[in-house]
Amino acid sequence: MPYLAQVLNAAPAEVQTGLRRAACTFPHFTLLETGRAHGAFREPLDRFDWLAAGGCLRRHRVAEATPEAWSELAAAWRAKPTWLFGVLAYDAKNAFEPTAESRHRPTLDQPDWDFYEPAWVLTCQAGELTLYLPSSATLRPEDWWADIQKRATSPRSTSLTEPARWRAGWTGETYQEQAESLQALMHAGDLYEVNLCAPWYAQGAADPASVYAALQATADAPMAGLHRSPETWLISASPERYVTVRQEGESRKAYSQPIKGTADRALPAEALLASEKERAENTMIVDLVRHDLSRVAARGSVHVPRYLQVRSLPTVHHLVSTVEATLRPETDWISVVQASFPMGSMTGAPKIRAMQRIEEHECARRGWYSGALGYVMPSGECDFNVVIRSLLADASAQNWMGWAGSALTVLADPMSEWEELHLKMKAPQEALTSSHPSHG
Numbered sequence: 001m002p003y004l005a006q007v008l009n010a011a012p013a014e015v016q017t018g019l020r021r022a023a024c025t026f027p028h029f030t031l032l033e034t035g036r037a038h039g040a041f042r043e044p045l046d047r048f049d050w051l052a053a054g055g056c057l058r059r060h061r062v063a064e065a066t067p068e069a070w071s072e073l074a075a076a077w078r079a080k081p082t083w084l085f086g087v088l089a090y091d092a093k094n095a096f097e098p099t100a101e102s103r104h105r106p107t108l109d110q111p112d113w114d115f116y117e118p119a120w121v122l123t124c125q126a127g128e129l130t131l132y133l134p135s136s137a138t139l140r141p142e143d144w145w146a147d148i149q150k151r152a153t154s155p156r157s158t159s160l161t162e163p164a165r166w167r168a169g170w171t172g173e174t175y176q177e178q179a180e181s182l183q184a185l186m187h188a189g190d191l192y193e194v195n196l197c198a199p200w201y202a203q204g205a206a207d208p209a210s211v212y213a214a215l216q217a218t219a220d221a222p223m224a225g226l227h228r229s230p231e232t233w234l235i236s237a238s239p240e241r242y243v244t245v246r247q248e249g250e251s252r253k254a255y256s257q258p259i260k261g262t263a264d265r266a267l268p269a270e271a272l273l274a275s276e277k278e279r280a281e282n283t284m285i286v287d288l289v290r291h292d293l294s295r296v297a298a299r300g301s302v303h304v305p306r307y308l309q310v311r312s313l314p315t316v317h318h319l320v321s322t323v324e325a326t327l328r329p330e331t332d333w334i335s336v337v338q339a340s341f342p343m344g345s346m347t348g349a350p351k352i353r354a355m356q357r358i359e360e361h362e363c364a365r366r367g368w369y370s371g372a373l374g375y376v377m378p379s380g381e382c383d384f385n386v387v388i389r390s391l392l393a394d395a396s397a398q399n400w401m402g403w404a405g406s407a408l409t410v411l412a413d414p415m416s417e418w419e420e421l422h423l424k425m426k427a428p429q430e431a432l433t434s435s436h437p438s439h440g
Helices: 012-025 067-079 090-095 141-152 172-187 208-219 269-274 276-294 333-340 351-361 414-433
Strands: 003-008 029-033 050-054 058-062 084-088 113-117 120-125 128-134 193-203 224-228 232-236 241-248 251-257 259-264 303-312 316-326 372-376 382-385 390-394 399-408
Touching (some): 012 029, 012 050, 012 141, 012 208, 012 224, 029 372, 067 090, 067 333, 084 224, 172 193, 172 414, 193 351, 193 414, 208 224, 208 232, 208 390, 208 414, 224 372, 241 333, 251 276, 259 269, 259 276, 269 276, 269 303, 269 316, 276 303, 276 316, 390 414, 399 414
Antiparallel strands (some): 029 050, 029 224, 050 120, 084 113, 120 128, 224 232, 232 390, 241 251, 241 382, 251 316, 303 316, 390 399
């Protein structure tokens, strides 16, 4: 479906707030907030300040990933390139790797991928708003904005009906047992690094847009997003970019920015950069990402222009590296995802063995956690985050889930890693809890 671009004359901050408040009125809705400056640093790969989409002209939803289903999605988009917004679950890996499988049942309603072709797209770039509508639409930009304003003022629940009480899927002792089991495999030479993750659960009806606003107010995440399908809410304060594909002159390039290495913001950033363990974790994943992208890259074009950068967010420091590749002419965003998903920062190394050990040791299916949320443009450019520091809820926004993970190596102390999981879950948990009137 071709789209026509029109300028929307309105204040970007007002429109952004209105879209957040209107999210619950659309069965399909996505707001992606990239392009945020963090102190003196602004990420050069951020194309938009933010962008949003809503409505659904066509949906590509697959409950259980298979190679055939992925081929169908690829064929449909390549035949008619268009805007797509949506999510790849971690278990989409089963479409790309013949030896991958999922032994746990799905939690909530999180299909292995769920993309929609939107009825409208709004982008904010350098403060300018552009509205994309199907070429057949007769709606004017000012009429669209009036409709959003009306939706934003519709009645909605604004707080928890009762305080949310979080319940961990594992005890610290259980986590330690699983971590030590994986470390024994590392000592035996079975793998070098693995990302071990655990879930948390809560109940209590809350307004997802309010929870998202509370989470972003604390996390100020550079790859954040609020996403709704008819079945599931995703509230993401992700700091990590999985992959972006860009057209640069005559070349099409792919970039990935794996994060490995996390420390509490209360600690000096220099300590994170000096940590042998944290540097080793990042280096192993950079090598894995380089290998993944080399499968679709022009010979000799994969390199690491930025290595072990410290990024400081309000609650944590991160070590971030940037991997770049020039794509071969016959490849596109679909090829890049197929070659690199799931992202190495959420698996470990070697990647296939790490995925197999993850299935054996984790207590539940990851679902959308450690998958990717993002968009694809008709040009084939795309941008996807890594779904971490996130909350998931069912359609009623009453049953909530969060996950956290940490990279294990032979140098890791399991109980310190368990504490890191709690650190990563702190902001999402508090965002939900703060939606109760007693905390307001």
